[in-house]
Amino acid sequence: MTIEGPVTSGIRVKTDPAATKKFLSGGRRRFAQNLPGVVGLAVIVVILIVAIFGPLFTLDPNRVDMTHTLSSDGIAGTDALGRDLFARVVEGARVALFVSVLATVLGLLMAMVLGVAAGYFGGIVDEILSRVFDVILTFPMILLGVLIVISIGPSLTTVAIAISIAIMPRYGRQFRAQTLSCIQREYVQAVRAQGYSSLRIILRHVLPNVWLPVVVLAAGNMGKVAVSEASLSYLGAGVQAPNASWGNMISEGQAYLQTNPGLVLWPGLVLLALAVSFSFVGDALRDAFDLTE
């Protein structure tokens, strides 16, 4: 019987760095050959740069100026309260990206704990956690969002928490499946036989080998998170006025659709560009790293 890794030291059996490196470099090469993916990534990077550095050059997005309402001042004009539209679109980009990152990270963390636990311990733990995943997946994301947001009150963080709970089960299932296949491997069996604690085995031997594909998958799904934030804000259960979010900007601008379509088009088209770009990047990542959901 062959045992992977240098077992003689007993504790140094960890992840295989060569495999991780191969996974990353092979995936990167295949991703670079995917044109829509590369273009999408470029669009996302541009939006990201504008979101980070834009506020250095734009006006205060919340400054009301009733003498210049619905004017064509500045790059994109002003809204019904005389606020600079471009500055608000940039502010909206910050909100959208902030919520996307926060919700994805939170969702991944919860999914990691629950999914790995379900896969590693199996039995009744697995049964209960898998039911929890099923139940959450039953809800349309927007409904779950409204439910959570009205329960704890609308704010930027609440929206992120609500969305993270909604996306958690998809990644939880991934972590569970990855863990199930990982604990069959000989190096895990070997450390188990040596009698180390479950926590230590999970942290040192299981987690390092299962997290990467799930994180890649989650990165590709961030566009859906941004759309969810915009949807909740559009509904009035997200980011609250006067703070700018693409969703509530579109909601406020809708009344002026006939006379000033720019109020809806500016935030809407940037949101659409971000969402479609993420979708292309997500597809490219799934193909490049050979991941399935």
Added chain:
Amino acid sequence: MFRQVLRRLSTLPIVLVGVAIALFVSSQVLPTDVVRLIAGDSVTPELRAAIEARLGLDQPIWVQFWNYMGRLLRGDLGTSIRFQLPVSQLVADALPASLTLFGAAAVVAVLIAFPVGVLAARFRGSWFDVLSRGLVVVGISSPPFFLGLLAILWFGLYLGWFPVSGRGDPPDLYHLVLPALVLGFREAGSTTRVLRASILDELSSEQARAARARGMTRRYVLMKNGVRNGLIPAVTDFGTTMTELAGALILIEIVFGWPGIGNLLYIGVRWNDFPLVSGTVLFLVLYAVAANLIVDLLYGVIDPRLRG
């Protein structure tokens, strides 16, 4: 199969009770002062006491919870603060509008997804395939409300082909066109993609290649091997999107001022009308759970391998 259905059925009451508890707890912690919402800011202590007594707010919390669950079981979703009408009645009145839009969108989605999926697979790599795949990505990833607004802007305001708000009085098909098209287009995306992929999969199978080698025509192999077998995953996917359709339905109803459940939820959120929000959410949750159950049951009908 039977076990799976039992499992689903067993989670149904748990989900509903869980959601009811969540809604009750949030009604307790929410800073909204119900009495002020009803009687205005200048409420006298006597009037306040009278309203609290009428709503049962002077009772201990566990009595309030018991009463709340009892009312839910009798189908009483509470009284809307904004409309001063029972929420169950408001939901019942809005239901036909939602179901109409929902059904129309599902038909549009089927009419788009199945022909486009088959043609894209048949003419793989052609301009049609590339275009349809691009549109699929837009459909899947775009925010539904913005798609609706674009349609309003172009087909409603610029070209003036269709009315852009409401259902018409009396309700007519004319008002239904735009919202149903937008919702259907969005929902068609993932099914189109799955159908195309599964047909291509089937066409590269050994049976399909053997059939071609035996001299069967391309069209025959496409229909017999590709489409017939490729339909199973596509129908499964269509079932799954039925839950997602409910989420997009809410947003599209708001955009088009369509007088359905989604609009009711919107009014509730905007007016801080908690009974209205919790009532519509509970109803929609019931729908989502039921839709999942029906889809699970249908799998057994579509795919004989799952019967057992």
